[in-house]
Amino acid sequence: MKKLRTRKHAVVLNRSVGGDAVITVMLTILGIAMFLPVWYLIVTAFKPLGERSITPPNFYVIKPTLQNFIDLFTNMNSTWVPMSRYIFNTIIISVAATFGCLVLGSLTAYSLSKIKFPGHNFIFAVIRYSLMISSTVTGITNFFIYVALGWLNTYTISIVPVWASTLGLYLMKQFIDSNVSDEMIEAARIDGASEIKIYWSIVMPLVKPAWLTLIVTTFQSVWNAGASGYVWSEQLKTFNTAIATVSGVSSGAGSAAILLMMSVPIIVFLINQSKIVETMGSSGMKD
Amino acid sequence: MTNNASVEEVKQETPVTEQPYKSRKDMTKGEYIRIQMKRTWVGYVMVAPFLLMFLAFTVAPVVLSILLSFTSFDMLQMPQFIFMDNYIRMFLDDDLFITALQNTLMFAITTGPASYILSFVLAWFINELSPKVRAVVTFIFYAPSISGSAYLVWKLLFQGDIYGYVNGWLFKMGIITDPIIFFQNTTYIVPICIVVALWTSLGTGFLANIAGLQGVRRDLYEAGAIDGIKNRWQELWYITLPEMKQILLFGAVLAITGAFGFGGIVNDLCGNPSTDYVAWTLTHHLSEYMGTRFEYGYASAIAVVLFFLMIGANSLVQKLLSKVGS
Numbered sequence: 284m285k286k287l288r289t290r291k292h293a294v295v296l297n298r299s300v301g302g303d304a305v306i307t308v309m310l311t312i313l314g315i316a317m318f319l320p321v322w323y324l325i326v327t328a329f330k331p332l333g334e335r336s337i338t339p340p341n342f343y344v345i346k347p348t349l350q351n352f353i354d355l356f357t358n359m360n361s362t363w364v365p366m367s368r369y370i371f372n373t374i375i376i377s378v379a380a381t382f383g384c385l386v387l388g389s390l391t392a393y394s395l396s397k398i399k400f401p402g403h404n405f406i407f408a409v410i411r412y413s414l415m416i417s418s419t420v421t422g423i424t425n426f427f428i429y430v431a432l433g434w435l436n437t438y439t440i441s442i443v444p445v446w447a448s449t450l451g452l453y454l455m456k457q458f459i460d461s462n463v464s465d466e467m468i469e470a471a472r473i474d475g476a477s478e479i480k481i482y483w484s485i486v487m488p489l490v491k492p493a494w495l496t497l498i499v500t501t502f503q504s505v506w507n508a509g510a511s512g513y514v515w516s517e518q519l520k521t522f523n524t525a526i527a528t529v530s531g532v533s534s535g536a537g538s539a540a541i542l543l544m545m546s547v548p549i550i551v552f553l554i555n556q557s558k559i560v561e562t563m564g565s566s567g568m569k570d
Numbered sequence: 571m572t573n574n575a576s577v578e579e580v581k582q583e584t585p586v587t588e589q590p591y592k593s594r595k596d597m598t599k600g601e602y603i604r605i606q607m608k609r610t611w612v613g614y615v616m617v618a619p620f621l622l623m624f625l626a627f628t629v630a631p632v633v634l635s636i637l638l639s640f641t642s643f644d645m646l647q648m649p650q651f652i653f654m655d656n657y658i659r660m661f662l663d664d665d666l667f668i669t670a671l672q673n674t675l676m677f678a679i680t681t682g683p684a685s686y687i688l689s690f691v692l693a694w695f696i697n698e699l700s701p702k703v704r705a706v707v708t709f710i711f712y713a714p715s716i717s718g719s720a721y722l723v724w725k726l727l728f729q730g731d732i733y734g735y736v737n738g739w740l741f742k743m744g745i746i747t748d749p750i751i752f753f754q755n756t757t758y759i760v761p762i763c764i765v766v767a768l769w770t771s772l773g774t775g776f777l778a779n780i781a782g783l784q785g786v787r788r789d790l791y792e793a794g795a796i797d798g799i800k801n802r803w804q805e806l807w808y809i810t811l812p813e814m815k816q817i818l819l820f821g822a823v824l825a826i827t828g829a830f831g832f833g834g835i836v837n838d839l840c841g842n843p844s845t846d847y848v849a850w851t852l853t854h855h856l857s858e859y860m861g862t863r864f865e866y867g868y869a870s871a872i873a874v875v876l877f878f879l880m881i882g883a884n885s886l887v888q889k890l891l892s893k894v895g896s
Contacts, residue, residue, distance in 0.1 A: 567816025
């Protein structure tokens with residue numbers, strides 16, 4: 284707001300000093316409250332055994348150590364399936380799920396937004412409604428469908444159902460709606476460009492923030508969820524299940540494990556933060 | 571079904587479709603739609619792969635659940651049609667279902683609006699900061715919801731022995747002599763779960779609010795100031811909220827879905843079932859009948875109730891929100 288105030292031609296907005304102060308104080312308090320648990324996690328992950336048994340625990344660490352991480356990795360080596368296999372599975376599942384989502388989602392978003400075939404409004408309305416129900420509701424019958432398809436305990440079950448997720452598609456469709464003009468597409472059509480050509484060479488380069496967002500959100504959810512619940516072979520499970528089983532040894536190793544699991548989606552988000560926020564700008568629900 | 575293609579579009583495209591020129595007025599509705607479909611067949615090809623997945627994994631399950639909810643089904647024998655028996659049993663014979671329903675509503679009514687309001691108010695505060703500070707503060711609030719397992723840190727804070735943070739302090743200050751086992755104590759389970767749920771709830775909806783507030787045009791505020799808007803509150807009510815309406819609707823959908831789907835946090839923190847079923851929700855009840863008792867018909871009926879709760883809450887909130895600023 285300061286910027287606005289000092290702009291030479293701008294009207295001075297109604298901002299009271301008291302209001303600014305209240306907002307700053309509230310943000311500081313809430314920000315600290317939100318961040319303290321994360322901070323405690325980081326601190327605990329680097330605490331040596333001696334400091335972890337102090338009561339009450341400190342919110343700082345006197346002699347930081349990597350011992351917890353070393354313990355974690357030692358335990359990892361003792362798992363029945365080698366840790367490299369879990370990491371490999373995580374990569375395979377995340378990449379395949381994200382790639383499929385991106386291809387199917389962007390094609391669908393373009394078609395719904397710009398080709399406007401008879402029925403596109405109805406299809407989009409159903410997709411919008413699907414945002415309103417959680418996976419709990421569809422869980423039971425999904426199970427029967429997986430059984431019928433013979434997908435239980437395979438890679439497929441961790442990958443293909445993700446392709447049907449709608450949040451990324453929804454965001455991309457809204458982003459295309461508000462960032463690519465119909466006139467431009469119409470002009471390209473008159474010049475004789477095919478729909479696929481328009482999709483690939485005109486629309487996709489214009490909506491880079493949207494596909495980055497789709498990649499990041501899909502990747503995050505797959506990373507956090509790991510393999511499907513209907514996978515029981517240890518060889519098909521992912522890093523997060525493995526890390527959960529070996530982290531039970533101590534609060535230190537447990538914190539180290541959570542920290543490791545957290546750091547990947549956080550880094551991915553930080554790199555893409557500005558693009559993601561840009562995409563969310565057009566997420567509004569139009570009636 | 572509706573079609574939005576404008577009349578001009580048809581005129582432009584008619585030579586290509588090999589049809590003799592006919593204006594929209596001369597056509598029957600069916601004829602018009604057929605021409606449109608022919609013109610836009612690529613569109614159908616493009617949505618087909620996704621649509622197939624979407625039908626198989628989202629639409630079909632909802633429809634099948636509704637059908638199955640009128641049957642008794644254990645996967646060994648064919649489903650037997652029993653009409654409303656599952657629903658009658660649910661409301662009259664199943665005390666635990668009533669508990670689950672009450673808890674689900676209780677969690678939804680507390681965490682839903684609270685997280686929704688929090689995500690807007692925080693975004694509104696953050697919007698006043700300079701871009702760099704804004705990015706950092708946004709990240710601090712968003713971080714807990716990025717990682718699926720971050721909330722397990724609350725297990726350390728409320729650990730049930732003397733090494734837990736809260737117990738350690740209570741002990742030191744002489745308030746307790748024995749550690750409180752928070753996650754098994756019926757007094758504390760629900761409040762702790764609500765706090766944790768709120769802590770992890772500033773997700774996509776929060777980011778959408780931040781982006782939406784950035785997108786409100788500056789000149790609207792300047793014009794408002796000239797027109798006599800006196801303070802932040804008036805600005806919020808007369809300019810910001812009406813401009814943000816669509817984003818608010820989107821955030822509401824996500825908040826409601828999250829609030830009614832509540833359950834995973836309880837499992838990880840308090841175990842399943844939680845002590846005396848104090849945090850037993852419809853999600854738990856459903857997985858109990860599905861995973862342990864194999865009564866798929868009954869479980870489907872629970873899913874259907876949850877489905878209509880979510881849809882009902884959504885249409886209610888959408889109606890309320892459409893009144894904002896008008």
